[in-house]
Amino acid sequence: MDDEFNVTYITLAGYAEMGKSRYFYFVIMFTVYILAILFSVTIVYLICMHRNLHEPMYIFIAALLMNSIVYNTAMYPNLLVNFFTEKPIISYSACLxxxxxxxxxxxxxxxxxxxDRYVSICKPFQYSTIMTKMTISIxxxxxxxxxxxxxxxxxxxxAKNKLCNFTxxxxxxxxxxxxxxxxxxxxxxVYGVIILLNIVFFPMLxxxxxxxxILIITYRSSREVRTKAAQTCLPHLLVLISFSLLCTYDIMILRLESEFPKIARFxxxxxxxxxxxxxxxxxYGLKMxxxxxxxxxxxNFRTAKGRCYA
Structure with missing residues (x-):
């Protein structure tokens, strides 16, 4: 490859680690992609269509799933196409x-x-005045x-930095x-550390x-309050733990890439x-x-409708 090509394109070496199993992984990933889009779109649709779901908690869930839809739609097609490419590459601009x-x-x-959960559980009587449409929008x-x-x-x-490695x-x-x-x-x-503090560390604190x-308030409250808190907070905590693990892995990859075992990274x-x-x-579909x-x-509606046509 000539210099111009090297400067413009990056080789994705991770696919080589899949070997002959890449087609199996393609089927799995394609299935996951379709299911993820269908599940997310369905829940966002339900939140939009039903007035009793037009509450701050569900609006934030819809926003989170919309982010996932955009992310999956932008990421997965390129990943899937590369399974059938002898030497998977991506342009540096697309990589960024x-x-x-x-x-x-x-x-x-x-x-x-x-x-939102804090105000709902710890300040229930002020919830409607605090979590207004303006607050949610901001x-x-x-x-x-x-x-x-x-x-x-x-x-x-x-993008302004010169590349010396293209793999x-x-x-x-x-x-x-x-x-x-x-x-x-x-x-x-330094800028990366600032970003890490602003969008990960301080929000996490x-x-x-x-x-x-919430834990302190619910511990001092009745069993009914504890049950309600568990029902609404548990899904958020599970998503938070999952996202935290991904961030930890991402930081480990950057700092320990040379010592990080290839199979573990894969x-x-x-x-x-x-x-x-x-x-x-x-x-969110099962726990909310x-x-x-x-x-x-x-x-049930879809099933009953199908039986009627049958």
Whole structure:
């Protein structure tokens, strides 16, 4: 390959680790992709269509699943096409776009959801005056714009750095892109730490604070309050734990890539692209009582309609 091609394109070496099993993984990933889109779209549709789901908690869930839909639609087609490519490559600009989408969903939206649960459980009589349409709109705008602007800035800085390595040890682009640069930019590293603090560390501290307060309040309350808190908070906590594990893995890959075993990296990457896209819609579909009710009605309606036509 000539120099211009080398500068423009990145080879994704992670596919080589799949060997002859790549077609099996293609079938699995394609199935996961279709199911993730269908489940997410169905839940967002139910939230939009039913007035009793037009509450802040469900609006935030819809926003989270919309993020997942955009992420999956932007990431999966390229991943699936590369299974049939002898030497999977991606243009550097497309690689940076993948990086942007990968970090677009931050803890800010999860912290907004945690605050909503905090107000609902700890300040129930003030809930309607605090969680107004304006408050929800501000939370959503900040949760989308703040990480988008900061991650876009990181992508722009990366685009200006010269590349000396053109092989990425993975099947998609994340912060490992920095390993491709000829010189590790001190400015980019500092900026990365600032982003980490703003969209991960500080929101995480806020989430820990809110759920600690919820735990204290519910522990002192009646059994009915504890049951209600468990029903509404457990799905959020499961999603939060899943997202935290992904962030931990991502940081480990950047800091310990040379010492990180290839098989361990491969298994973690597969978990990232296999279970995580399905995790959010399944958790919210099965664990959120009101959403599950509407899912059952929708399924029963479809089944009854099919029997009528038969």
């Amino acid at each position: 776009f993948q990086l942007f989408l990968y970090y677009f969903l931050s803890f800010l939206l999860l912290s907004a959801m945690a605050y 939370f959503l705008v900040l949760a989308w714009l703040v990480p988008a602007c900061q991650v876009a800035g990181s992508a722009v800085l990366s 990425l040890n993975g099947i998609f682009c994340n912060n490992s892109v920095q390993k491709l640069h000829c010189v590790v930019s001190r400015g980019l590293s 806020f989430i820990v604070f809110t759920y600690t307060r 298994i973690m990457t597969l978990q990232l692209v296999l279970y995580h896209p399905l995790f959010n819609p399944i958790i 009582k009101e959403i599950f009710k509407h899912l059952k009605r929708l399924f």
